[in-house]
Each structure stands twice: as C-alpha cells, then as structure tokens.
Amino acid sequence: MSADRTRALGVLALLVAGCGGSSEPLAPQPSLSVSAVEARSADGTYAVRWEPVGGAIPDAEPFDIRFAVRRCDGRALPNAATFTVDAEMPHHGHGMNLVPLVERLGRSPEGEIVRASGMLLHMPGRWVLSIDIEEAGVAERTQWFVDVE
Amino acid sequence: MPSAPSGSSMWSSTLRVAWVVILALGSAPAAAQAPNTIARDRLPAELAQLTDDEVARIARMSPLPALAADPTNRHADSAAAAEFGHRLFFEPRLSPKGVSCATCHDPVRYFTDGKPLAQGIGLSTRNAPTVVDAARRRWVGWDGKFDSLWSQALSPIEHPAEMGGSRDAVLALVKEDATLREGYERAFGPFPGTPDDGTLTNILKALGAYQRRIVSGTAPIDRFVAALEGVEAPAGSAGLDALGPAARRGLAIFVSKGGCYQCHRGPSFTDEEFHALGLAGANGKVAEDPARLAAIDFLQRNPMNSAGPFSDAPASPKASMVRGLRRTGELFGQFRTPPLRGVALTAPYMHDGRFATLADVVRFYDTLEGASPVGHHGESVLVPLELGEAGRADLVAFLEALTPAKSDEAEWWTNPPEPSLRTHPAPPGR
Numbered sequence: 209m210s211a212d213r214t215r216a217l218g219v220l221a222l223l224v225a226g227c228g229g230s231s232e233p234l235a236p237q238p239s240l241s242v243s244a245v246e247a248r249s250a251d252g253t254y255a256v257r258w259e260p261v262g263g264a265i266p267d268a269e270p271f272d273i274r275f276a277v278r279r280c281d282g283r284a285l286p287n288a289a290t291f292t293v294d295a296e297m298p299h300h301g302h303g304m305n306l307v308p309l310v311e312r313l314g315r316s317p318e319g320e321i322v323r324a325s326g327m328l329l330h331m332p333g334r335w336v337l338s339i340d341i342e343e344a345g346v347a348e349r350t351q352w353f354v355d356v357e
Numbered sequence: 358m359p360s361a362p363s364g365s366s367m368w369s370s371t372l373r374v375a376w377v378v379i380l381a382l383g384s385a386p387a388a389a390q391a392p393n394t395i396a397r398d399r400l401p402a403e404l405a406q407l408t409d410d411e412v413a414r415i416a417r418m419s420p421l422p423a424l425a426a427d428p429t430n431r432h433a434d435s436a437a438a439a440e441f442g443h444r445l446f447f448e449p450r451l452s453p454k455g456v457s458c459a460t461c462h463d464p465v466r467y468f469t470d471g472k473p474l475a476q477g478i479g480l481s482t483r484n485a486p487t488v489v490d491a492a493r494r495r496w497v498g499w500d501g502k503f504d505s506l507w508s509q510a511l512s513p514i515e516h517p518a519e520m521g522g523s524r525d526a527v528l529a530l531v532k533e534d535a536t537l538r539e540g541y542e543r544a545f546g547p548f549p550g551t552p553d554d555g556t557l558t559n560i561l562k563a564l565g566a567y568q569r570r571i572v573s574g575t576a577p578i579d580r581f582v583a584a585l586e587g588v589e590a591p592a593g594s595a596g597l598d599a600l601g602p603a604a605r606r607g608l609a610i611f612v613s614k615g616g617c618y619q620c621h622r623g624p625s626f627t628d629e630e631f632h633a634l635g636l637a638g639a640n641g642k643v644a645e646d647p648a649r650l651a652a653i654d655f656l657q658r659n660p661m662n663s664a665g666p667f668s669d670a671p672a673s674p675k676a677s678m679v680r681g682l683r684r685t686g687e688l689f690g691q692f693r694t695p696p697l698r699g700v701a702l703t704a705p706y707m708h709d710g711r712f713a714t715l716a717d718v719v720r721f722y723d724t725l726e727g728a729s730p731v732g733h734h735g736e737s738v739l740v741p742l743e744l745g746e747a748g749r750a751d752l753v754a755f756l757e758a759l760t761p762a763k764s765d766e767a768e769w770w771t772n773p774p775e776p777s778l779r780t781h782p783a784p785p786g787r
Contacts, residue, residue: 267417268628270678300738305630305688306681326681330630332619333738357410 239318240276248280249348254341255280256350257318260327265356270306270328277341278319285320285343292340292347293324295354297333304328332356395585401597403605407613414612419582421624421698424492424572428670429663430507432544432562433569441540442567443773445560448537450530452520454478458513458564461485464770467702468571473710479518482646484710487703490696492569495629495678499692499708500652504679507558507565508661524557531560558667570769573698573761577604581758600758606748607755615722615742615752626697626759633690634739635728636707643729644690648708653684701757715756719749 244259258275265271273293279285291310296303308324315321329335338351395416397405404412432438446462449455454477461475462468468488475481483499491497491506503509513519514527531537532548541548544563549556577599584596600608611617622628631649638645657679661667664676692708706712712721721727723742744752763770 268622268630270674302687303683303685305683306678307683309677309681326677328630330628332622357413 239316240274240321244274244276245352247350247352249341249350251348252280253343253348254278254285254350255319256339256341258337258339258352261323265329265354268328268330270326272323272325273308273327274313274321274323275339276316276318276321277339284315285341289320289341289343291322291324292342293327293338294340295327295329295335295337297331297335299334300331305330329354329356395582396587399585399587399597401605403602404609407609411609411612414618415582415608416586417623418626419579419624421490421493421573421579424569427492427505427565427569428673429505429668429675430562430565431669432559433507433566435544435566437540437544438559438563438566439570439769440567440773441537441544442563442565443570443769444537444540445564446567447772448530450534451514451527452478452522453526454521456520458510458520459772461513461519462488467699469703471704473705475519477513477516477519478521481516481518483708484705486695487699488568488571489699490573490625491571492565493625493696494693496631496693498652500648501631501693502652502655503659504656504663504675505565506568507562508659508663508667510561510564511557511661527560528557531556555667558661561661567769572764574764576698576761577758578608601754603751603754604758605755607751607753608758610742610744610748610752611755615744616738617722617752619738620694621697626700627694629694631688631691631693633692635725636709636711637727637729646708647689649691649693650684650686650688653682653688657682697756698759698761701760715753716749719744719752719756723749 240257240259241263243263244257246255246257248255254277256275256277258273261272261274275293277285277289277291291312293308293310294303304327306326306328308326311323311325313321313323333356335354335356336351337354338349340347340349342348395412397409397412400407400412404415407415427433445451446458449457449460451457456477461470461477461481462485463470470476470485473484475483475485486499495501495504497503497506497509503512511524514522515524528549531541538548541560541563545556545559577595580595580599581597584599611621620628620630620632633644633648636644656662659665662676662679663673664671664679668676670676700706701715704714706715706718712718722739723744725739725741728739742748
C-alpha cells in the first residue's frame with residue numbers, strides 16, 4: 209500500500225474514531241505525524257493514535273512505535289495509568305517473539321505520548337496490534353489490523 | 358464483530374475488547390531495504406501470471422545489503438583480529454583430540470561437514486550450519502542459543518562432543534605458541550594485557566571477526582533480479598538468462614502458492630526467527646527437542662550475551678532484544694529459519710540433517726508426510742502444497758539458483774598462510 213493511501217486511511221480513521229476535546233496541558237513532547245492512525249478503545253474511554261517510529265514498519269526487523277493516548281472525557285490520564293503493547297497473528301496461532309519495552313515520554317496536546325520499543329512482525333500476513341490502557345483496575349483495549357506483505 | 362483472539366487476555370481485571378478500526382498498513386520497508394521496481398513488461402512468461410505483490414517479493418530478494426556493524430564486538434572489523442581468528446579457526450590444538458572449528462565447518466563443503474549431525478570428538482545432536490554469511494544472522498545456531506558469533510565461539514571449544522577443550526587450555530596455548538601469541542598481540546596488545554579476564558573474550562572476538570569475513574558473492578538470483586529491474590548486467594553475466602525456465606517456474610511457486618516466502622524472506626531468504634514444522638522426533642512422533650524454548654533461558658543467562666559485561670555495547674538494540682525475548686510454550690520445538698543462499702551446497706538438511714537432498718526437503722513440504730501434529734504450538738499455515746513431481750523439481754531448480762560464487766575475499770576460505778607472509782602492521786601504541 210502506498211504511503212498516500214496509508215495516510216488517507218489514517219485521516220479517515222481520525223474522522224471516524226476521534227473523540228474530540230483535548231486532554232492535558234502543553235508539554236515539550238512532539239506530536240505524532242499526520243499519518244498516525246487513531247482508534248477509540250473498546251468502551252470509548254480513550255482515543256489512541258499510533259505510528260511506527262521512522263515512518264514505516266521494516267521487513268522482519270525490529271522497530272518502535274509511538275502512540276498518543278487521551279481520555280475522551282477531557283480529563284487527564286492519571287500517572288498511575290499503565291500501557292501494554294502486543295501483537296499477534298490470529299491465523300498463525302502465535303505472536304511476537306519480543307516483549308516491547310513501554311516507556312512513557314510525557315504529555316502533549318494530543319495526550320500522553322508513549323513509546324514501545326522492540327516490536328517485531330516477523331511474518332507476512334495479518335497481525336493484530338493491541339494497546340491496552342489500564343486505569344484503576346480496569347483495562348481497555350484498542351486494536352488494529354496490520355497487514356504485512 | 359469478530360471475537361477477540363483466544364488467549365489474548367492477560368488481565369485479572371476487566372478487559373473489554375472491541376475491533377474499532379480495520380487498517381491495512383503496507384509493509385513499506387525501511388528506506389535502506391526498499392526494493393527497486395520490476396516492470397511487468399520485463400517479466401518472462403513463467404512469471405507473467407504473478408500478482409504485483411508476488412512480483413514485489415521477487416524484487417526484495419536482491420541485492421544483499423551491506424553487512425551491518427556488530428557493536429558488541431569492537432574488534433569485529435579489525436583486520437588484525439580477523440587474521441588471528443583465521444588462524445584459530447583452523448587450529449586443531451584448541452582441542453585435545455585435534456578437532457578444529459574447520460573440522461565441522463570445512464571451507465571445501467561451504468563451511469559445513471556434509472554430515473547429518475556434526476561429528477567432532479563425538480556426535481552432536483544438531484547439523485553443522487554453514488558459517489558463510491553467518492554474520493548476517495540475528496541469532497546464531499539452530500535454536501538461536503547465541504546472539505553473536507563471538508559469544509558462540511566458546512561453546513564448541515568446550516563442548517565434550519565437539520572439540521572437548523577448555524578456556525584455560527586455549528589461554529595457555531595462545532600464551533605459549535609464538536605464532537598465536539604474535540597474532541593475539543598484533544590485534545589486542547600484550548598478552549595478557551592486564552590481569553583481568555578480557556583475554557579470553559578477545560580470543561573469542563577474534564574468531565567472530567574472522568567469521569565476518571566469510572561472506573557469499575553474487576548468485577544467479579541477483580543477476581536475474583537486476584535484469585528484471587532493468588539494471589544493466591555486467592559484460593559476460595547472464596542477466597535474465599541467469600535463471601532457466603525450470604528455476605523461473607520454481608521462483609513463481611516460491612513467491613505464490615508455495616508460500617515459501619513467508620519465512621524465507623528478503624535477500625537472505627530468512628525471517629531470522631523460529632518456527633516448528635511438525636518434524637517428528639526420534640520416537641517417530643512428536644518433537645522432543647525443546648530448541649528455542651530452552652535456548653532463550655541459556656541466552657538470557659549467558660554473561661557473554663550482547664547485554665552482558667563482556668559485550669562492547671550492552672545498551673545496544675541487540676542487547677535490548679535479548680532482554681525482551683518472550684518465553685512462551687509455543688517456542689517448544691522451534692528452530693531458526695535457515696537462510697537459503699548457498700543452500701544447494703549445505704546438504705543434508707534440517708536441524709538434524711534428516712533430509713539428504715533438497716528434493717527430500719521439498720517433498721516434505723509438498724506432502725507433509727511423516728509430520729507430527731504441531732497442535733497449538735506450531736504454524737497453522739503449513740499445509741501440503743501438492744505441487745506434484747514437476748513442481749517439486751522446479752522448486753529445487755530455483756533453490757539451486759541461489760548458489761553464490763565465492764566472495765572476492767576468498768583468501769579467508771583457506772588455511773591461513775604462514776605468519777611470515779603476513780604484512781599487517783602492528784597496531785599503534787605497542
């Protein structure tokens with residue numbers, strides 16, 4: 209898929225899934241690029257945007273992603289909130305061979321900026337990328353299909 | 358709405374799952390790996406029916422990128438270290454029984470021994486993989502027990518069934534043998550430089566530096582892909598004719614219905630990761646070798662891994678990968694996807710050398726005869742290909758077209774010359 213088409217899908221996802229409103233005060237963290245894709249979590253509590261660092265998912269090589277999380281009710285995400293990032297191939301019955309290291313980078317107008325280092329989609333096919341946000345004992349998942357050629 | 362993948366919940370608290378966006382991201386590779394494009398009008402008849410995605414898989418097969426640096430070994434690209442490592446690689450006195458690295462990694466046999474199971478002092482439990490292009494591997498060994506060539510080097514030296522030596526004996530040999538000691542000192546300075554234990558690590562890193570020099574040259578597939586991309590072939594090279602009709606048909610199978618490309622990806626024809634194929638164990642039924650599952654424990658505990666105190670880059674991305682390795686039951690019986698460049702020269706095949714020929718390997722994938730159920734611990738994508746005899750022969754012809762020429766640095770493929778012939782200067786500061 210071309211970068212233009214990916215970008216277009218990302219913008220479409222923003223329009224469809226964005227929850228409006230901003231979360232928290234400005235901070236020095238840079239925003240994600242326009243091609244980042246957004247979705248709402250299962251119960252609509254969070255809006256999450258993500259993008260691969262470097263702009264593309266490399267072929268069978270490790271990579272990092274950055275994502276921005278904000279609450280759709282406009283409240284700030286508490287510091288105690290935690291994030292878990294994973295990916296699996298439902299049709300193959302396996303996931304990634306690495307556990308990504310998740311690091312909270314800070315806040316931006318887009319919300320909490322987080323980096324997950326050490327992603328590896330080592331086979332072509334359909335992956336399901338999931339970002340779980342846990343707050344006060346309740347976790348909500350946001351997930352995307354990622355088709356790797 | 359589809360249900361969540363089974364086993365995805367890892368929460369003791371509530372986890373609610375929804376599928377909110379279906380997004381297809383192209384696998385746009387990193388810029389350095391971006392393939393050139395192949396115009397459809399250049400495709401020979403055997404490939405004309407391929408889809409654009411399948412043609413793109415062909416473009417990604419060549420060329421091999423430049424060898425990546427090994428920051429965990431600061432001597433990796435030192436000529437003096439490689440020369441010392443070259444001598445050590447062929448040195449039978451590293452073993453009390455006269456077994457050298459080259460015994461099982463014989464240059465004449467493309468740095469293998471041609472036997473099902475490696476034969477050192479005793480019989481190993483694994484086939485001897487080639488050293489050619491080994492520096493490109495993310496993980497070393499069939500189970501990926503090591504994460505660098507240098508950290509792997511100690512294992513065969515000390516393994517009782519391989520060389521049966523010891524680190525103390527290696528240190529004593531280098532100290533007492535004038536030629537070896539000179540080689541060490543050219544690379545690293547006085548032996549031993551200090552009372553610390555860095556001397557042994559230096560010796561291992563020299564072996565790693567040498568093995569980085571064992572690289573393959575251009576293969577017919579490279580000339581073929583270049584011709585498809587419109588790159589002018591050098592005079593005397595074959596271009597599109599580098600692959601005959603059978604190999605072209607085999608290539609079409611490889612990138613389409615054969616599904617081979619799923620694991621044998623990119624210019625090295627490997628995803629550098631691990632899979633279970635349902636190969637029966639010695640009992641004729643289920644596999645018994647834990648392979649990758651056990652290797653991860655060993656690797657993460659090995660003080661000579663990329664993250665350890667002997668690494669020259671314990672904070673490198675590779676070190677992070679080692680720390681982040683996931684240990685799950687599905688890794689049981691998984692072995693590393695072998696690269697396919699030069700595969701026609703490395704018989705017999707699989708981790709235990711069970712298949713004598715490439716035809717046997719292809720027959721296994723074609724029929725899955727003798728495969729044991731992999732249950733939920735294996736690849737559900739493996740199904741009999743049903744290529745038939747002609748299709749199997751075409752696939753073998755393609756695999757044979759991955760045979761590279763020796764590299765331009767063929768001096769590394771033979772016994773090292775006598776020390777007096779070496780002209781490499783001593784490092785500064787000696």
